[in-house]
Amino acid sequence: MGTETKFNCYSENSSTDGCIPKVVKSSSDLAQKLSSNGIDNGKTTQVNGSTKLVVPFVPIFIEENNVIDGAKELLTAIRPQWNLNDVDFKKFTDGITNKLVGCFYNPPKNGTSTNGKCTINSSHHSTSTTNEYEHIHNDGNDSGNLSESDIESETRNTDSKSSNNVVLVRVYGNKTDLLIDRKAETQNIILLHSYGMAPSLYATFKNGLAYDYVPGVTLDTSSVLRPEIWKLVAHHLAAMHRVVKPQSDNCDKNNHMPMLWKKTQSFFDLVPEKFTDADKHKRLEGTFLPISRLRAEFAELYKHLESLGSPLVFAHNDLLLGNVVYTESRNTVNFIDYEYADYNFQAFDIGNHFAEFAGVDEVDYSRYPKREFQLEWLRVYLQAYLKKKHVTDDEVHRLYVQVNQFSLAAHFFWTIWCLIQAEHSKLDFDYVGYAYVRYNEYLARKDKFLALNINSTS
Structure with a gap:
């Protein structure tokens, strides 16, 4: 529209x-x-x-x-x-x-x-x-x-x-x-x-x-690792996922299509088969064009993710570091920018946040949180989300697998977003280059993350 x-x-x-x-x-x-x-x-x-x-x-x-x-x-x-x-x-x-x-x-x-x-x-x-x-x-x-x-x-x-x-x-x-x-x-x-x-x-x-x-102040790649801050983020996100419910009858989460599917499909529809800029089109050919190949790849990924049983919650869906505000004097965090907020898979919201640990100004995916950090973060989150002090290792591991596999969808989602921006945005930014960064990270992590087994903690 x-x-x-x-x-x-x-x-x-x-x-x-x-x-x-x-x-x-x-x-x-x-x-x-x-x-x-x-x-x-x-x-x-x-x-x-x-x-x-x-x-x-x-x-x-x-x-x-x-x-x-x-x-x-x-x-x-x-x-x-x-x-x-x-x-x-x-x-x-x-x-x-x-x-x-x-x-x-x-x-x-x-x-x-x-x-x-x-x-x-x-x-x-x-x-x-x-x-x-x-x-x-x-x-x-x-x-x-x-x-x-x-x-x-x-x-x-x-x-x-x-x-x-x-x-x-x-x-x-x-x-x-x-x-x-x-x-x-x-x-x-x-x-x-x-x-x-x-x-x-x-x-x-x-x-x-x-x-x-x-x-x-908004978070950066250093502050997001500070225990006194990331625990606030985990608690705040858990509260949002647990309590926020749209009042409209049309927003019944049991009948609501996850944002991940409907938004990604709408993004696919906006990617041109031929880019106005010939140089950009040449850079995108083969890897991203024709777009029908990526559509099929995402559909296959989504089918697997849907089978993981991640709860459907009201999610932020764009929890990059610049969208988390830390107020030290109040010992609180708040989220900002709710353009993409909608019902979605719980694990996508967390996986997307973890993927953003890499930063955007200088992207470095070695900053993607290690397993030990994730397990600690996810335990704090689950304690708040489930409202119980004792969370089992199996519960934490299950969410760990879901989160990392859904992080693949986050890379895919923002890759397609970049392709649209490459055609329409006038901002002096290399969207084609960033699309490659996100898609290459998706490819680099795909086999390892999809090999994770919910039923095995090894």
Whole structure:
């Protein structure tokens, strides 16, 4: 489906039932409506005796080359009480993928309004929000994750604990809707926020989101190995897998097709038989083209994985290191970027996370976690997931086999993703080269991992 079709999905839904964004005719209408109803953005309200989360839809389109002015227009709707002269705007990226703007409300203590200022910062290194390689197979998305020092410095004249003084505006990149269902993304954020696992969603607009920040720093190839951190990750993922359940009857996990199959098939459909760039096409011929050969190979792999009996859970499905936020002061981790969240195999979510230990900026698969580390990680995970202190060695081994075999599917999944990006993305990144990296790792591990036996711990 094209980008415009996805945008229409928002404008056609005018009810808040089922957590669909509410549509208003104009920014002024929205501000008046929110004020008259006493509703704060991202909060709940009573509708027909039941509690609903109201997420306003603002019918504006923010141009990628004019995101600051677009953010100002959005704020007049969702933060009408803010004086724009007292808002500092920080542009955290300046690429051709998703754009992230931080809006920091700093009202003067002396009652004298300041001049609002705009800061362009495309090389900010405190978190992954500006390092696009950390989200390279996440559409170059900007997580909205700012470090606590960033928030403190930008909100120095306000109560730093008030998240209402910070609004993050994310503008979608060109043609990212080919890969991501934006309506589903919005619903995922709303769902996970209800479980305390995602930031508040303040509003949606035609080509983006406005939401709360997540304080902390994203993981890297070193921090992900620290026991005080990886145990938090294992616990948080187990909690997500165990408790999160979409409220819609259409999302019954017993009748829901796993994301791994349906999304990979949709990706296959998007890979062209002939690439526009002749050089790219030549590099892809033989190994990846014609795509029918890879379709058959994946179908065979999937049939085997399906037989392993991995539970179907609501999964993140893209738990790369840049999507895990560690907040040291609170001793917590949070996950960000829920574009691919959906029901899927438990073992895929973990196997994909383990595969991401290699990093993306400088991929090194010698960092893939060793068996001893995995067994310890998986035991902690199972204790939380099964809610029991004593987990048997057989239970841990079973999950170990499932996870490593499903990690093969993760390599396959992102390989096909790369082929689509190679055709459509304008980002200065060698997607063809990265496709080879992921596919070669799949081939290198395939025989060893598929030889693992659930019934044998040797």
